[in-house]
Amino acid sequence: MTVRTRIAPSPTGDPHVGTGYMGLVNMVLARQHGGQFLLRIDDTDRTRYRAGSEQAVFDALRWLGLEWDEGPDKGGPCGPYRQSERTAIYLEHALMLVKSGHAYRCFCTSDELAARRAEALAEKRDFRGYDGRCRALDPEDAERRAGEPHVIRFKCPTDEGKTVIQDLLRGPIETPNAELDDKVLLKSDGFPTYHLASVVDDHLFRISHIIRAEEWIPSGPLHQLLFEAYGWDVPVFCHMPLIRNADKSKISKRKNPTSLLYYRDAGYLPQALLNFLGLLGWGGPKTADGGNQEIFSVDDMLQHFKLETLSLGGPVFDLAKLRHVNAHYLRELQPQAFAQQVRDYLVGDPAYLEALVPLVSPRMETLGQFLHVADFFFSDVDHVHPDDRKLKPGSVKRLVEGLVPAGVEPEDAWFTLSQLSGALERLDAWTAAELEQALRGPGAVALSDWKPRDLFMALRVAISGRKETPGLFECLEVLGKSRVLGRLADAMRVLPAPGKKRLKKLEKARDARIAGAATEASDA
RNA sequence: GGCCCCGUCGUCUAGUGGUUAGGACACAGCCCUUUCAAGGCUGCGACGCGGGUUCGAGUCCCGUCGGGGUCACCA
Secondary structure (H helix, E strand, O other): OOOEEEEOOOOOOOOEHHHHHHHHHHHHHHHHOOOEEEEOEOOOOOOOOOOOHHHHHHHHHHHHOOOOOEEOOOEOOOOOOEHHHOHHHHHHHHHHHHHOOOEEEEOOOHHHHHHHHHHHHHOOOOOOOOOOHHHHOOHHHHHHOOOOOOEEEEOOOOOOOEEEEEEOOOEEEEEEHHHOOOOEEEOOOOOEOHHHHHHHHHHHOOOOEEEEEHHHHHHHHHHHHHHHHHOOOOOEEEEEOOOEOOOOOEOOOOOOOOEHHHHHHOOOOHHHHHHHHHHOOOOOOEOOOOOEOOOOOHHHHHHHOOHHHOOOOOOEOOHHHHHHHHHHHHHHOOHHHHHHHHHHHHHOOHHHHHHHHHHHHHHOOOHHHHHHHHHHHHOOOOOEOHHHOOOOOOOOOOEOOOOOOOOOOHHHHHHHHHHHHHHHHHOOOOOHHHHHHHHHOHHHHHOOOOOHHHHHHHHHHHHHOOOOOOOHHHHHHHHOHHHHHHHHHHHHHHOOOOOHHHHHHHHHHHHHHHHHHHHHHHHO
16 A cells, blocks of 8 residues: 555645644654655635635745645645545545435525524533434435535434544544534535545545644544545544643743744744754654754755654744754854855845845935844844843843733733734734735724734834834834744743733723724714 | 544653663753853753553553644635
8 A cells, every 4th residue: 555645734824833843743654655746735714715725835844855646736636625626536435325325315494403503401401512413304305405505414423333543643543422422524615524535535545654643533433434435445543742832831822833834934044943843743753862862954854754653742843942953053054154144045046035125225314323223124133122121031021022011910911912813813914014904904993902003012012122113114124924923922931921810801802892893884 | 512533741852561761942940251151060850630551660551631734616
């Protein structure tokens, strides 16, 4: 059997470090066995689709050096590799299951379902997932109504038994069938859900090992059942531990930079990031003194990596360690290569340099002043007050001026910055005019109850570390989304996050502001 | 809450019945040094808890506690 693995990112946002992690492991396993590593784009949710996101995935993976053998941009024998281009295949396969009695048409609407769930909740009845109502429909009636809007659901076993999947790392994982419910396979818009599309594609692409994150374990039984309903061989399942924040929760952009592009733009070397990712769950080749060789290349991994020996505890994404690994690779570079890296990093993108000229040139009298005016376009920002930067890690430090407005609690500033970050994250448009419109517009009311000048100063300081900069919105545009979001996250890390209670209160106040803005709008 | 996954220093990990429980990051001290880094040396620091099994348990079993994930016409 040829080993064929895949990653299947969704183009819904920035390429994620988790995608890089899964990509590394999947690629290494495929290469170790002389097999193929494929890239599939899971874009079946057109409501969350983000233009440009797919290209960003390509860029990020290629930057890391994770090259795929088959994929949307390079084709292959099993194409197309973009799920939105395969809808006819999914429809056909969904119908196959209806015909064989493994699936059925369901005419319940989302609203009806929500109402029934609420009703069940009120009566303290158990109603999770779907109650199976449309199972009772006469198949012939259902066929006659096929023109009406409906979904196709999978018929899960209802007996007292268990469905068990074999996990490469965890052994058998049993789930009582009572826990299963009839999941949607084909949505009313004609697109498949992840479950249908991925099972069908994994089969059609002859994927031998499904290596994916632990969060997929609960849908393992459904996928297993689907493979079986089709009479297909079930691939090897392997659920990798989830990368965690410092507090052990699933890694999130609120608490960590999660975009691969952030690491590229922040000046990390791809081989360093790959090395660091390889450390998670594995640790590197064993050394004679009983330790691990922690600095290793992908070639080293190809030689020594053993998927079966992975450590299952969710590893914390430790930026300090990443920095250490990166520092190692940086120092290893020959002066010429190092200089080239610096050149690429600073001026490798002429468009970036040229874009900031209009912002800085009016503020300069000699070229020697360039870095005084433009430093933050090229350099990380430290949000701690300069006098306190040498203080011990645990000690309370003063922050750079302007990040927290006078009279505002640091926890509340954290919250405002998080709102700001969320709002910017959701923006597709990123020109100065659009940014200004978004941040001054009615939607911005929800961000905080601060005076605009305080809000904009906090944002300015967060992205630049200074109180005086070229125009804020122009700076945001030129810096670009990933740098801005990264710096906002950096700023939030030096601020204390509010506790649960405080957070609830802040959210309530925000919701009140939103509601207030809405009524004001309707009055006018 | 139901179901499921996981549990060695603060963090990443080594360890598969007998080890002074090893290495790395971080942290502290010392050395080197005009400064700051880097580098070298030293130190701090862990088997969540309780029962078994065994001559012997971090390693096996049970329980418990803790953490996490998941419960959508999102992936």
